[in-house]
Amino acid sequence: MERSEHVIRAGRTPWGLWWSLAAGFLAWSIDLGLSYVLEQHSCSTGHHYVLHVIDIVCLVIAISGFATGLVEFKRFPGSTSEEGGSPFDRAHFQALLGMAFSFSFAVVIVAGSVPRWILSPCE
């Protein structure tokens, strides 16, 4: 609690919360963009595993966002709420958003990975 009070001040958000908010989007964007770009390379070189590696790395990024969000969330005082007016309450809300985004985009990454096991990049 003491540490939270130290880092959460009016108008400020600790980096862990920012990471939690950004990680899901970032991971999914990287996954989609790199997979789309490297599909032809993967076919021409026969290195089909590249697409799976991208998936796994991006999944880890998204999960790390969820984990950091959860860690930050647990550090808030028990009295904080989703809609209170203090910086703690606002950060509490941000942590919820961060965890939801990270989890959702982790699911999207997993869903997007399914076709890679079924379809060949050369078709």
Added chain:
Amino acid sequence: MAVAEPIIANDQDTGESELARRLARTWRQPTGIWGWFCNTHHTDIGLRFMVTAFIFLLLGGILAAMIRLQLIRPESSLMGPDLYNQVFTMHGSTMIFLFAVPMMFQGFGVYIVPLMCGARNIAFPRLNAFSYYLYVGGALVLWGGFLTNTGPDVGWFAYVPLSGPAYSPGHRADIWSQMITFTEVSALGVAICLATTILRHRAPGMTLNRMPILLWEKLVISMAVIFAMPAVMVASGLLLLDRLVGTHFFNPAEGGDVLLYQHLFWFFGHPEVYIIFLPGAAIVSTLVECFSRRRIFGYTPIVVAVVATGFIGFSVWVHHMFAVGLPQLSESFFTAASLMIVIPTGTQFFCWVVTIWNGRLQLRLPMLWCFGFIFVFLIGGLSGVMLASVPVDLQVHDTYFVVAHFHYVLIGGALFPMFAGIYFWFPKMTGRMADPTLGTWHFWLFFIGFNLTFFTLHFLGLRGMPRRVYTYSPDMHWHWLNVLASSGVVFMTAGLLVFLANVIWSRRVGEIAGNNPWGDAGLEWAMSSPPPPYNFLHIPTVSGRDPLWEDPPDQPVVVGLRDDIRETLVTQSLDADPQHKDEDPGPSIWPFLTALTVSAAFVGSIFTPWAVPIGAPPVIVTLIGWLWPRGQSPTPRPGGEAWVR
């Protein structure tokens, strides 16, 4: 002018009526024709956006009626192929660029957002006014071209090579390209104004977690506009260079790439769907809460859904290109993304239904339109899920099934919530209630006509009728379905006429509305209807997500803002704590003059590249006039500070 310290407040010894009088004098807008062009207040500019966009809805609707009239029987000679190409291109371009975005994003946003934030004006009011004039400039260019038989005839997305110099000589495609530049610069300007207003002009206490859903949606849309619009401006700009200067960006014979155009266009084009739909969803969230008489169910999931929709909307554009021959695996990525976007949209639907289910529903006129939206958009969403699948998409590609789908999405996502929003905020805008009987007639006529026309188009598409054909052979047996589809236009037209009659009638003799006729919770209902030029006598503070429902009678207000100059309060973006005071720049003719010079340069560049160097100096002169320092504001009177009282 930003000042480091809050300075003054000696209104405490004067009555509120005296304060209102002084504020009205300070914030009044100039009158007369000259004053009309100088006006920079958000309520006036917002209304202008809405009225202008509505005029283009009517014009686009007339074009749609012409299309349906042409197709009502086989081998019709009402229109030749050339005119028909212009008509369907103008219909699509008008509805998307001149109606849907300006109405749903710019019009409603500019009018409502500052009121919901508790601000006295929008941020950057001159940029806002400039954006309006530029939008009008783009609209005049497009329709001027059409009325002089130079209307674009290459479809609302103007694919190359059809729109390139080889297949589209003349200036029709150039006019389309420059209309894009006009309208997108306009949307970008408003996006900056709205995002800044939401982030820096919220009432103290309206922390990030207490922002109304509508503000969240407007913020997400503003960001989507800022990131999406440049892509289409690049596409249309490169197309113009290919046509005007002889570059080869999209010419494969010289190393160009036609698919690049499609990627650029749809990287804008799909987020555009959400730029149109999310404002509609924002209106529905607001209305569902108000008429269910309970707080919205699932505030946080809705915020997550809105932000996620904004992001995922950027990563589904390739589903518009499934038929161009991309690798199967690539298509599968975008199929997955396109299906995933159903989850956040479904989340919002779920939250609305639960709110209604658990509330005490008042089925007033705006709510009727919300139900229409939920029904229509749901059907559009379901056919969207079908089209996200590559095999289905390939079967119905470029048929009327796709036309039916996107009309369900766009009319469901824009027109139904738009009418809901107009009926809801009509009392705020005019001070009078719209007639509910006429409004109900309007709803049923439009709802029946819409479904008659567009549900039928699904079957026409499944029977193989392609889009953009100006006629068809009787042997295709599409005749009776086309008659049925065209008959719906009669109902929709009748509905729109009833609406116009309602607006004209109610504005003159409608029941007096009062401040908050619906008993809503938003700050926009905290002042008189229509709002005074200064919006709020005192900048309010809030202590919950639904201010007018939750705030105690002795809720503090901000005092100490000067009443002799247009002073506004700037707050922190996360916690809305007061940060400093700022001075609204006030009315000015320069945004209009700058829009004129920019328009002249844009129009000239349709014909010659020399328009850019020749047109630049007048633009620079008007910009200098716009930005010229006007000197210091009058010395602040000594006294109190701007604080929450």
